[in-house]
Amino acid sequence: LAEFVAYLRDSVWPPTDPTQPTTQPGERAMETKMRTRVLCRTMLLGSVSEDLAQFLGNETTRRGVLRVFRLLQEERFNRRFVHFLLEAILCQLFRSHRAHWESLFEKQLCPTKTGRSCRAHATPPSV
Structure with a gap:
């Protein structure tokens, strides 16, 4: 278990050399961000089964999925x-x-x- 936690720690917070300057990953262009956001929203909407959408109602399902999507943006x-x-x-x-x-x-x-x-x-x- 300790090895797993250490692996998780190192993958989420990789060790850095304090003598080297830290660099931030490149900022993505706004167009790329928006394209990715639309793709993810479409995939999330498509992941709901047809049966569930029919049972809850298409509009209710769409609004619920979009709410979850907006929540995941925070x-x-x-x-x-x-x-x-x-x-x-x-x-x-x-x-x-x-x-x-x-x-x-x-x-x-x-x-x-x-x-x-x-x-x-x-x-x-x-x-």
Whole structure:
């Protein structure tokens, strides 16, 4: 598992030499970005089965898919989505260590430590 995590770390954040200047990848032209966006939106719309589109309604399905597409264009939501998926996968893989995960969350990762609300510590509404 440690090797997998190290591989994931190195592929997402490749090691850099601090003595070499860092370079940013070339910025794509706006025309290329728009062409790619149209292609991806078309592919996403085409990925919905005909049966599902007929069941939900073609217009409702189209609007729902376009909403998902717009959501996936936001970098902040993409990052949160990937973190959520990674957490869910790790929790499923290591169910026997659930208590350890929860204690780790409490000690280091809980949003209440930064002043944000946390669904794990949400107080029920008073009646």
